Amino acid sequence: MNDARNAGDRDALELRISSKVYCAADGTAVEVLRGLELGLQAGQLGVLLGPSGCGKTTTLRIAAGLDPDFSGHCRPPGSGRLGIVFQEPRLLPWRTVEQNIRLVLPPEQADVDLSDLLDTLGLSSHLARYPGELSLGLARRVAIARAFAVRPDFLLLDEPFVSLDEATAARLREELLALTGRGHVTTLLVTHDVEEAIRLADRLFFLSDRPARIVLERCLPPPRGARSPATIAAIRDELREQLADAKASG
Amino acid sequence: MARALSVAALIAIWAVAAVLAHSRLLPSPLGVAETIVADLKSGELPLEIGYTLARVVASFTIALVLGSVAGYAMGQFRTIDRYADPWLVALINLPALVTIIFAYVWIGLNETAAILAVALNKLPNVIVVMREGARALDPGLDEMARAYRLAPLTRLRHIVAPQLAPYLAAGSRSGLATAWKIVLVVELIGRPNGVGFVLGSAFSLFDMTKILSYAVTFIVLMLAIENFLVQPFERRAQRWRPRRP
Structure with a gap:
C-alpha cells in the first residue's frame, strides 16, 4: 500500500461530475448525477454502492470514457489502459x-x-x-x-458476480483479488451486495438516490480480501448507522 | 429426395401437357433438352449466357457495395436516414423500365448505361436490407469495442461484418434472382448480345424451344450459384450458432 501512496497523484483516479443529464424517451431531461466526486489512489480497489437505478453504471461509463456527454472532469489513472467487465459478458x-x-x-x-x-x-x-x-x-x-x-492500469467492473451461484461468485472474487493485487491495478467495482463490497474494497462509496452524489465514503483497513466474517459483519453494522446518520443530516 | 421428386413431377406435367397440346408453341422437355445440348456444342449458349452473367455480376456488385455503405450509414445515423429516406422511396418506386430508358437516352446505347441501369434498380433493395441490418447492430458490442479501443478495421471485420452477414446473404439471394430478370430487359431493349437479345429475336420468330432452353439453362445456373456460393457463405458465417437438433 505504501508504494501506492508514493506513486503520487499522477497514477490516481480523479472523477468529478458536476452534472450528468440524459434525455428520457418522452423527451424530458432527467438528472442522474449531481456533484459526484470520487478519487482512488493507484492500486486501490474502490466499490460503488447504492440503490438500483441510482446511476452507478452511468458513473462507471463516464469513468471508462464511454460517455463524454457530462459536465465535469475525469482523469483515469496511469496510462489509461482500460479493462472493463460489463454487466453482461x-x-x-x-x-x-x-x-x-x-x-x-x-x-x-x-x-x-x-x-x-x-x-x-x-x-x-x-x-x-x-x-x-x-x-x-x-x-x-x-x-x-x-x-x-x-x-490494465485501470479496471472497471459492473456487477460482475450478479446472478452467479455463491460458490462460483466466491471463487471469482478470490481470483479478482489475486489478479488486481498481482498487477497493481486501480479498480472501480459496482455492486449492490454490501458484504461483497466490504470483503473486496479498500474504499467504499455510497451513492444517494437520483440525482446521485456520494453520501458516505469509507476507507477500510487493509488487508482487503482477508477480513473475517466477524469483521465484515461489524463493519456492515457500523456502516448502516453511519448511512442512517448521513441520510438524517442531509 | 423430396426436392428431386418435386422437380421430376414438374417435368412430367410439362411433358404430358406438351403431348396433349401437340403444338410448336409448347415444345416438349426432350425437345428443349436437345436444343440446349446443340447450342452448348455450338458455343452460342455459353457465350450469350456469359454476357448476361457478366452484366448481372457487374451491376449487382456495384449495387451491393454502394447499397451496403449507404444502408449502413442510414441505419447508424438518424440524420442521414431522415434526409436520404425520401430519395430511397422515390428510387424504390421508380419502374425498372423508366430507369433503363433514361440510362440509354442519357448515356447512350452502351455497356455503361446497361450496367448502371440495373445497378440503380437493385440499389434501393440492398439499401433497405442493409439499413435494417445496421439498425440491429448491438450497441453493447460497439461500446465494448470503444472501451478496448479497437482499431476501425478490427471493428469492421470482427464486430460489424459478422452482424451484417445474414442481411448480406438475404440481400444477395433476393437481389440476384431479380437482377438477372432486369438484365434481360436491358438486353432486350438495347444490347446486341446476351440472353435478353436472343429471347427478343426468338420472340419475333415464335421460336418457343429456344426461349425455354435459355430460360431453363439460366434457372439451373442461378440454382448452382445459390447452392455453391450463397449457401456455403451463409453456412460459414453462421458456423458459431449452436446446432439445433
Whole structure:
C-alpha cells in the first residue's frame, strides 16, 4: 500500500461530475448525477454502492470514457489502459473464447502468452468453444479474462458476480483479488451486495438516490480480501448507522 | 429426395401437357433438352449466357457495395436516414423500365448505361436490407469495442461484418434472382448480345424451344450459384450458432 501512496497523484483516479443529464424517451431531461466526486489512489480497489437505478453504471461509463456527454472532469489513472467487465459478458458470439480474449490485445501483444491467466480463471479447456456454448458463469470468466489480458492500469467492473451461484461468485472474487493485487491495478467495482463490497474494497462509496452524489465514503483497513466474517459483519453494522446518520443530516 | 421428386413431377406435367397440346408453341422437355445440348456444342449458349452473367455480376456488385455503405450509414445515423429516406422511396418506386430508358437516352446505347441501369434498380433493395441490418447492430458490442479501443478495421471485420452477414446473404439471394430478370430487359431493349437479345429475336420468330432452353439453362445456373456460393457463405458465417437438433 505504501508504494501506492508514493506513486503520487499522477497514477490516481480523479472523477468529478458536476452534472450528468440524459434525455428520457418522452423527451424530458432527467438528472442522474449531481456533484459526484470520487478519487482512488493507484492500486486501490474502490466499490460503488447504492440503490438500483441510482446511476452507478452511468458513473462507471463516464469513468471508462464511454460517455463524454457530462459536465465535469475525469482523469483515469496511469496510462489509461482500460479493462472493463460489463454487466453482461458482451462477448462476440461468432468468435471462440480465445479469439474473444485476444481480439482486444494491442497489436504488439497479439501473441503474448496468456496461459497463466487462463489457468487461474479455469478457461484453458474451453478456448475453442463459442460463447453460445458456455454457461453464464463461464462467459463472465471470459469477460474477466479479457479485461485482465490487456494488463490494465485501470479496471472497471459492473456487477460482475450478479446472478452467479455463491460458490462460483466466491471463487471469482478470490481470483479478482489475486489478479488486481498481482498487477497493481486501480479498480472501480459496482455492486449492490454490501458484504461483497466490504470483503473486496479498500474504499467504499455510497451513492444517494437520483440525482446521485456520494453520501458516505469509507476507507477500510487493509488487508482487503482477508477480513473475517466477524469483521465484515461489524463493519456492515457500523456502516448502516453511519448511512442512517448521513441520510438524517442531509 | 423430396426436392428431386418435386422437380421430376414438374417435368412430367410439362411433358404430358406438351403431348396433349401437340403444338410448336409448347415444345416438349426432350425437345428443349436437345436444343440446349446443340447450342452448348455450338458455343452460342455459353457465350450469350456469359454476357448476361457478366452484366448481372457487374451491376449487382456495384449495387451491393454502394447499397451496403449507404444502408449502413442510414441505419447508424438518424440524420442521414431522415434526409436520404425520401430519395430511397422515390428510387424504390421508380419502374425498372423508366430507369433503363433514361440510362440509354442519357448515356447512350452502351455497356455503361446497361450496367448502371440495373445497378440503380437493385440499389434501393440492398439499401433497405442493409439499413435494417445496421439498425440491429448491438450497441453493447460497439461500446465494448470503444472501451478496448479497437482499431476501425478490427471493428469492421470482427464486430460489424459478422452482424451484417445474414442481411448480406438475404440481400444477395433476393437481389440476384431479380437482377438477372432486369438484365434481360436491358438486353432486350438495347444490347446486341446476351440472353435478353436472343429471347427478343426468338420472340419475333415464335421460336418457343429456344426461349425455354435459355430460360431453363439460366434457372439451373442461378440454382448452382445459390447452392455453391450463397449457401456455403451463409453456412460459414453462421458456423458459431449452436446446432439445433
